[in-house]
Structures are given as structure tokens and as C-alpha cells.
Amino acid sequence: EIVMTQSPATLSVSPGERATLSCRASQYVSTNLAWYQQKPGQAPRLLIYGASTRATGIAARFSGSGSGTEFTLTISSLQSEDFAIYYCQQYNHWPTAFGQGTRLEIK
């Protein structure tokens, strides 16, 4: 099974600054990589799929990049509502696998 590893576990960033989150797959997953945002007490929300395509209604400050085994989620200018936990997920191989999450907190 593919293991997804996210780093860092916790990222402290000030509002208005850029945040960069990383995700690594233990095997090649092409660009079949998604990012989800989860706020406390809420369900996850799809942000990015295909490694770099924003889902419907997702703000342009969210961008994804990478292919193969290394991926990045960048939030260009953090807003207060962006502080949450972010998960990456590979959907190239059965079974799908999620990373353990990166908690983005206010600095």
C-alpha cells in the first residue's frame, strides 16, 4: 500500500503570508493527488485535484503543484478562514491513502 507523508505536522504562519505544505508518496502516483481542507467539527472539503486543478468555488490563492511522488500545496496570502488541517490523498492506486495531515495555525 502507498504511504502518504505530509510535512510539516504543524505550520505556524501569520495572516497575509504564504504557506507551503508538502506531501510525499511512497510510490509513483502520477498527478492523481488531491488536497482537502478540514476545519474543526466539519467534514473535509476538496480543494485541489489532479495535483493542480482547483475544485469548484475554491479561491485562487490556493494552488497545487507536483507529480510523481512530490507535491506541494501553496496558499499565497493566508486569510483567517484558511487556518485548518490539510490532508493530501492519492487516488492512483487501490486502496486510496490519505496523509496524516498538516495543521496550519496562526502565528
Place this chain on the structure above:
Amino acid sequence: EVQLLESGGGLVQPGGSLRLSCAASGFDFSNYAMAWVRQAPGKGLEWVSGIAGSNGATNYADSVKGRFTMSRDTSKNTLYLQMDSLRAEDTAVYYCAKTGGRYFLFDYWGQGTLVTVSP
């Protein structure tokens, strides 16, 4: 508007059973694969089971295979998860999720229902 509404969670003893439901609306339910994904308290996300839109074929994570059964009723636009032989480690919020374009790509999620397995 896509809506997914789970129900059926609660407290159950180890070895017991529970059936979760997910009422779907706002899309052609029979044409999309669906899934159950769970999240243990304070932990990450774990895919549990999936059902194909085209033929209703199901598959399961190894951790629940043989104990959980996923099904759907396309006349009611409802998804089910029958959970038997429950263990403490099954304690989690269970989300139903709609797929979009790819079998494991989840574009809409329900609000979740909490299952607690405890004596």
C-alpha cells in the same frame, strides 16, 4: 445542490452491530460511485469502503473486510453501511462521500455521524 446526510450513529458495545445510512440528493445517485470514510477522534482520514456507480460492486479496506457491508438503494437515493462485530478501534466519525470523475476522488462529503464502540 449536492447534499449528503448521514444518520444511524451511536453508542454500541464491542461485538455489536449498527447500520449507517446516507441520504443523497442533488445529483444522479445511481451514476456515481460512493464511499464511506472514517476519522477516529483526533486522527486522520481512513477510507472504509466504496461502491461503484455502474454496477454496485463493492470493495473494502482490509481493516473492515468481512465485518462491514456497504449497499445502496437507488430508488431511495440512499447509501448504507452495515457494521457487524464492532471493535473499539472502529470508533470514529463516519462520512459518506460522493466521487467525482475518479473512483477515489471525493468531491462532496456529508457532515458525518459518530460511532462509539465501548462497553
